[in-house]
Each structure stands twice: as structure tokens, then as C-alpha cells.
Amino acid sequence: MSASLLEQLIDAFRVLPGVGQKSAQRMAYHVLEREREGGRRLADTLAKAIERIGHCRRCRDFSETDICATCGSASRDAHQLCLVESPADRLAIEQATGYRGLYFVLQGRLSPLDGIGPRELGLDTLAARLAEGEVQEMIIATNPTVEGEATAHYLAQLARQHKVRPSRLAHGVPLGGELEYVDRGTLSHAFGSRSEMPD
Amino acid sequence: MSASLLEQLIDAFRVLPGVGQKSAQRMAYHVLEREREGGRRLADTLAKAIERIGHCRRCRDFSETDICATCGSASRDAHQLCLVESPADRLAIEQATGYRGLYFVLQGRLSPLDGIGPRELGLDTLAARLAEGEVQEMIIATNPTVEGEATAHYLAQLARQHKVRPSRLAHGVPLGGELEYVDRGTLSHAFGSRSEMPD
Numbered sequence: 001m002s003a004s005l006l007e008q009l010i011d012a013f014r015v016l017p018g019v020g021q022k023s024a025q026r027m028a029y030h031v032l033e034r035e036r037e038g039g040r041r042l043a044d045t046l047a048k049a050i051e052r053i054g055h056c057r058r059c060r061d062f063s064e065t066d067i068c069a070t071c072g073s074a075s076r077d078a079h080q081l082c083l084v085e086s087p088a089d090r091l092a093i094e095q096a097t098g099y100r101g102l103y104f105v106l107q108g109r110l111s112p113l114d115g116i117g118p119r120e121l122g123l124d125t126l127a128a129r130l131a132e133g134e135v136q137e138m139i140i141a142t143n144p145t146v147e148g149e150a151t152a153h154y155l156a157q158l159a160r161q162h163k164v165r166p167s168r169l170a171h172g173v174p175l176g177g178e179l180e181y182v183d184r185g186t187l188s189h190a191f192g193s194r195s196e197m198p199d
Numbered sequence: 200m201s202a203s204l205l206e207q208l209i210d211a212f213r214v215l216p217g218v219g220q221k222s223a224q225r226m227a228y229h230v231l232e233r234e235r236e237g238g239r240r241l242a243d244t245l246a247k248a249i250e251r252i253g254h255c256r257r258c259r260d261f262s263e264t265d266i267c268a269t270c271g272s273a274s275r276d277a278h279q280l281c282l283v284e285s286p287a288d289r290l291a292i293e294q295a296t297g298y299r300g301l302y303f304v305l306q307g308r309l310s311p312l313d314g315i316g317p318r319e320l321g322l323d324t325l326a327a328r329l330a331e332g333e334v335q336e337m338i339i340a341t342n343p344t345v346e347g348e349a350t351a352h353y354l355a356q357l358a359r360q361h362k363v364r365p366s367r368l369a370h371g372v373p374l375g376g377e378l379e380y381v382d383r384g385t386l387s388h389a390f391g392s393r394s395e396m397p398d
């Protein structure tokens with residue numbers, strides 16, 4: 001017996017992250033019961049997005065055009081280049097900081113065991129860009145994980161080869177956190193990197 | 200400035216239940232980064248399901264055909280009719296119990312303040328069906344909420360008018376639960392409805 005369309009729909013929802021059998025079922029029923037209009041729009045936008053959204057040729061971020069709006073903007077500072085692992089990280093930095101430079105999205109991190117090397121992260125493109133000589137500072141904003149740190153070290157070397165100054169986001173106690181609940185590694189790092197307080 | 204396709208996609212994901220801005224963003228990025236094939240299938244199945252899945256003319260459950268597979272099956276017992284509020288409830292009962300009778304899906308519960316009366320729940324169709332005389336027992340499986348109970352009482356009256364025996368799911372302590380954490384109403388009900396243990 002072949003699966004009914006409803007079963008196929010429930011199954012299709014499971015490609016979404018964090019969605020198991022139960023949530024997928026809830027989504028399918030919710031859309032069919034109460035959100036047919038919104039569901040139609042979702043199906044439509046999803047199909048269109050998958051078809052049209054590719055990667056910016058310059059920064060590898062998602063883009064509908066060959067060069068994304070940020071890379072194509074004349075008002076961004078081309079002397080600073082911020083390296084992030086994913087488009088979501090890029091968005092987080094763009095929303096939280098007043099950064100006006102450019103980005104480069106690795107779409108991953110170095111992970112030799114998974115077959116992800118410099119080539120997969122587009123580091124040849126990055127090297128060519130650094131060779132152009134316009135970038136002066138490379139802000140390395142990979143995640144503070146083991147693989148993210150390894151990637152950061154590799155990137156810093158690459159930057160120095162091209163006479164570009166590498167920098168890394170500060171580590172320390174998060175704002176609004178309580179010391180008691182901060183993990184030991186972070187606390188030890190924050191303690192060691194303490195800075196003098198201004199008068 | 201009009202929203203980019205990516206922003207539209209994030210927005211479209213928010214029609215799903217329990218999905219806010221952050222999860223919607225995660226879903227959009229996940230699909231574009233890693234699940235384009237699955238995303239295409241989701242868009243496709245969703246559009247098809249919304250277009251083709253309607254309601255069974257007999258039981259009001261979701262169905263691709265005029266009469267659903269359960270209602271059309273010769274192996275189900277037409278003497279028993281189980282009333283549920285939603286297709287999800289119907290599925291839960293079908294999966295958990297060995298019930299071989301038929302269903303009637305109210306697609307809601309009596310809620311005069313929200314303008315949901317007997318008409319919206321298809322109770323005229325239900326009355327006509329009871330009048331056919333085939334149904335002998337009506338198993339009322341509405342939710343044990345205030346509105347569900349009110350609906351259950353209304354349905355029981357309707358059943359009696361047509362000389363159909365109404366029954367209701369048992370209330371009590373859930374299996375595997377701990378008495379300490381069972382709410383007072385349920386515990387009091389279970390205590391009052393205790394039954395003698397067999398030898």
C-alpha cells in the first residue's frame with residue numbers, strides 16, 4: 001500500500017531541523033486545518049527560494065544575484081573582511097554590531113575527518129582576494145569550538161602570508177551572565193585576559 | 200526596500216505551529232544549505248496536499264477522495280461510531296487502540312463565544328447518520344477540557360434522541376505516571392471511580 005498524500009506530507013516536513021514525527025504531524029494538520037493560505041505561500045516561496053537562491057561569487061553568502069547586496073555596496077569598507085562559518089553567523093554579526101566592512105562565508109569549518117579541507121571552504125578564492133591587496137584586517141569570527149579554533153589558526157596563517165592583519169573575537173564572560181554559571185574554560189580565559197579599568 | 204526572497208522564506212516558515220523568528224531562520228538556512236532536495240520535495244508535497252486533500256463527506260476527516268478509506272472499508276464495524284475533535288485525535292486512537300469501528304471528526308468543539316455551534320461541527324450530518332439506524336454505540340472521545348466536556352454532553356443527548364448508546368473514554372491515572380504528579384482533579388476522579396481488583 002503506497003503512502004497517502006497526508007503521510008507523504010508528514011514525512012516531507014521531517015527534513016526541517018528539529019522536527020520529528022510528532023511535530024511533523026502537528027505541522028501537517030495545522031496547515032491543512034487552519035493555514036491553507038499560508039501553506040500555499042510557504043510551498044511557493046520555498047520552491048522559488050531553492051530555485052533562485054545561490055551563493056554570492058565574492059563572499060559565498062546566500063544571494064539571489066551573482067554578487068550579493070553587501071559585496072556590491074559602495075558604502076561598505078573593503079579594508080575589513082570578517083570570516084564566518086555560516087550565513088546565520090553572518091546575520092547575527094550584522095544585526096548585533098555596527099560592522100561596516102565585508103564578509104566571507106566559509107560554509108563550514110576545517111574538518112579533515114569529514115573530508116572538509118581548505119578547498120571545500122573556498123580558501124583558494126579567499127587567497128586570491130587577499131592577494132588583490134585591498135583587505136587590511138581579517139576578522140576571524142569562526143565558532144569557539146575545537147574545529148572553529150583550528151580553522152581560525154589556519155586562516156590567520158593565510159592572512160599573514162598576504163600581509164593582512166588577522167584578529168579574533170574576544171573571549172570572556174558573556175554580558176548579563178553570572179560568574180557562578182560560566183564554564184571554567186571561559187572563566188579562566190576571562191581572568192587571564194583581564195584589562196585595566198579606566199578612571 | 201522590498202524583502203529579499205530569503206526574508207520572505209523565513210517569514211513563510213512562521214505559519215507552522217511553534218515556529219518563531221529564530222526557528223524559521225534556522226529552517227530556511229538548513230534547507231538552503233543542506234536539504235535542497237528535501238526542501239523541493241516539501242514544497243511540492245505541500246502544494247499538492249493543500250490542493251487535493253479535502254474532507255471525507257461521511258466522517259469529515261481529511262481525505263483525498265470523496266469518501267475516505269476507513270469509511271469506505273467493508274471490514275470496519277458500522278455499529279460503532281467514535282467522535283473526536285480533530286484528525287490528530289482520530290490518528291492517536293487509531294494507532295493506540297484496536298478499534299475497528301468508524302469515526303466522525305468534529306473539526307472543533309462547541310464554543311459559542313467563538314461562533315462555533317452544532318452547525319459548524321457538522322452535527323446535522325451526524326444526526327442524519329444516526330437516524331439511518333445502523334449506529335448502536337457512540338464513543339465520545341472529545342478532549343477532557345471544559346469545552347470538550349460540554350460538547351460531550353451535547354453529543355450524548357443527540358445520541359439518546361436517536362436511541363444510540365453514548366459512551367465516554369475512562370478518566371483516571373495515566374499508566375506509568377506517578378500519583379505524586381497527577382493533578383488533583385484527575386486523582387480525585389480516579390479515586391472515586393476505583394474498581395474492585397479481580398482475584
